[in-house]
Amino acid sequence: MTTTSAGDRHRGSRLRRLVTRTGPVAALCLAGALTLGAAPAAPAAPAATADPLDRYHHQHLTWKSCLLGPDDETGKELEQAGAQCTDVTVPLDYARPGGRTITVALSRIRATDSAHRIGALVLNSGGPGGPTIGDPPWVRKAMKDVGGRYDVVGVDPRFVGRSTALDCGWPTGSMIRGAGGDRAEFDRMVSFSAGLARRCRAHAGDLVPYASTRNSARDMDVIRAALGERRISYLGYSYGSYLGEVYTTMFPGRTDRVVLDGVIDPARYGPRLLRGTEAAGKHALRGWADWTAAHDEDYGLGRSGDAVLATVEEVQSAAERAPLRVGAYRVDDQVLPTLVFNGLSQDNPSAYGDFAQGVRELRRAAGGDPVSPSPWLAELLQFLLTGHDSAYGSAQTAILCGDGTAPRDPETYWRDLRRADPRDRFFAPVTNDINACAFWGPPRERPTALRADLPALLVNATGDPRTLYSGAETVHRGWPSSRLITLHDADQHVVFGVFGSACVDDAVNAYLASGRLPATDVSCPRIRS
Template identity: 35%
Template sequence: MHRGKITSAVAVAVLSVVACVTAPAAAAADVAWAPCAEEWLGGLECATVEVPKDYGDPAAGTITIAISRHKATDPDRRRGVLFTNPGGPGGAGRWLAADYASQPIAAVYDIIGIDPRGTGASTPLRCDATRPTGSVMLLSRPTDDELGLFSSVAHDREVACEKGGGDFRRFVTTAGTARDMDGIRAALSEEKISYLGVSYGTWLGAVYGQLFPGRLDRSVLDSSVDPTKTWYEQYDDNNKSVEFNFTQWAQWVAKRNSAFGLGKTPEDVRAAVDAISAHVAANPGFAGIINRDDFDAAVGKFTRYRPYWAAFAENISAVTAQRNGAPADPDLATANTATGRMIENEANEPDENGVFATATCDWETPTDQETYYAGMRRWRDSFPYGGTVASMAPTTCAYYPHQGEAEVNIGARQYPTGLVLNADGDPQTSLVSAKRMATTLDEPLITVTNEGAHGVYGMTDVRDDSVARPNTCVDNLVNAYLIDGTLPDGDQVCATSNPAAHIPADGTPITGTPADEPDLAALAKRPAEHPRYGH
């Protein structure tokens, strides 16, 4: 269901709230900056700002928002503040001020990192500790009888968040966070802000621009959500990106059958992967693959990032050979088991952050469980790799009677033209979502092709170098805009800076120098996805 279907009574209430906060949300004051106490924020200054807990009733008390700052290194060229947000919702963002400090924008902006309400060192919104759910959420091909397990997980999570968050939950909304940003702006005595948001941070930036168009200068929306669809509807588009990455990988592998021996067509390659999944389902532990669920998840992970394409194809070839009678390879088994353990550990990591389970419910969400089950069946039966089935499962929003401020509809832009960025294979915010944001705001779209990254500006600042090298095309376009105000002439396309290994297609002469090929086993030693990679 599309956003915008708000009852007249709610609409009147929203308008009254907006009217109450058109003045600065916090009185201008000197912010007490001091060196950040946390070692991982070394080199930054930190401070706190008090903002109303309830913007509809400012007298009801305040909450604390923690912020950080990396001061402009060229004061003579300083052009103001650049607010940042890492996404989530639920990502604490003070670290971003240091993350972007290596970019040329750091010379002309005071880069401001923010722990949004409910996160990090700001007034927290916590869920009670909940039982690990990975064993359910990793089910890649649940039977119809098992679909109800996903509803139980969502319900239990909602109960835990209600216990932990209580009344504060209804004040943790995207609109509330946008108003907090304006309160910080006022506290810093700045007339306007510029903005750089990633993932869910793109939605937050668009909401800020909708509420405070006269206070937004330059803006960059990196890996964008869709302003015309509900949160849940976008999961289906994201799954299509997961499938797109697999298809691109299968096509690449099929063109190199002499190297990998998995067939000459993408259908042959898909059949080889399907055969392994079926074999592991009947023989858990085969070739070190713990179970089918872990394997199906790994397929999505390794076909997403192009630098892993060759190594994953080699892995599939080796497992296929063993299934056909070749001797067992202990190194292969060790690598596959390590990958499975990594996937299971990520899925079972305790999560007390209540912001995602609350702020995503700004959107209208189905309450009928069969709506979720239909989507789960569809992906289970067509493409069950890379977590597609679980992504369509019921969420806490199916059980959360949202009572906070209604979502803000994004309409025609009333502030200066900005930029929208996205990779074509981003499975967390699909390219189609970014296209809709760019169209809605009438802004240029920068697309990175043949790329699975989520967050494409300054990507090496937050990524393992083995899967991300700087994309100078993107960085140059964004820096020219943020520093000099130079917009590109319409939409732009940047090629990936992280291609697959240099293995010539069959019948193609060998040219150039082969790229270093990352080791799949090394990926198992990496930490879980960086918080910037969330929505």
């Protein structure tokens, strides 16, 4: 992630509510795959008449209503914003473009200022596995006046959302859990992870080998051509920053303005990306605890930050003794750290309040009281403990496992867990745990070697608990022509149009309007507009 936590899978609505889940449920754990350095020389372009992708590049797109039915809330929002939708046909396997095909779903709000139209702005809101088709309305709003100069295009990447589906039939929406407190619980996690991998081979083995960021980048270039654009602009959040890094490397010269928000260090990307984020997670937990203590009259979790943290620890201890009953769900000591992790990606009162209410309900359950979960907790438990969002977790895992190799020996993960801080009961047990990628087949391609420079605009908060600020600094150093917008003193994952910083939003929109990067890096205070 970022991979995503339960919250990143519907980023459009999540970001509008300022509540994202980019943790291991949606922000999975990833580890190193892309390296900074000069990209290999591109082969000479084949003659136009020999282009094996010609029929895809020049396909006719039929634009239609985005509304799939009376209960389609995403479709309703797109309709109200004036969007239309279509499907783009792409090869399943780019090595055999004449073979089986799949479809990738798009939405588009056309530019209203046609006299000053800049081009198409293609969006990716993260995951991997997060649908983006519903995002053009809120992104267009965040762009203010410059939005009317772009065709704003949302894309559900291959196997995601309304695109050809990859569904392994899982009993969960995520491969991520905490490791538990002893070897027996870890061994259960090993069996759980191996079972998820087996289900993917059984239910979607014909698609799984073709899930990867490189293939999503290839799809994006087919989309560019099918839209009739020589170059596209791009806005990528979280995992979308990695997709942007890969696309601009594989297809140099085909982008105009590039904004990457919540920047992934490509050297850390892979099935264990979240390793190393523990300190940022603990900092975010402390920030939430201090806010919750200041609102003790609303939540009753403690009148000081330390008291609130002690309450969370007590709930975890209760889950270790026996699973907590929360409505129809049972929350054990492997699930509870995942709930904590997922409660901490957005630094605002709405997200803090949702998480505080969830902890309040978990504490009541720990005391034996009957509990009906609030919407945030109910949605997250449904995501983690049922097959309701199996397709999301399946696609996310297939992409992560297809992009890089995870250690195969369970003992590697057990040793990492034993080396972790024993006082950390909520982050290290999640970020170091085994997952289904340990039982996956090898990737079909090597990771992408990142191009040596790109004049992109990078955005990151200093306290981002998912895509660490150090990752943005690393990419900025590797791309000396880039500029970095820093939001200070915020434990916030992704910023533009989400956090409410006029400083950040105005700087991004000025770049999207003019195509000129700021003369120097931009430093923004925590102040909200």
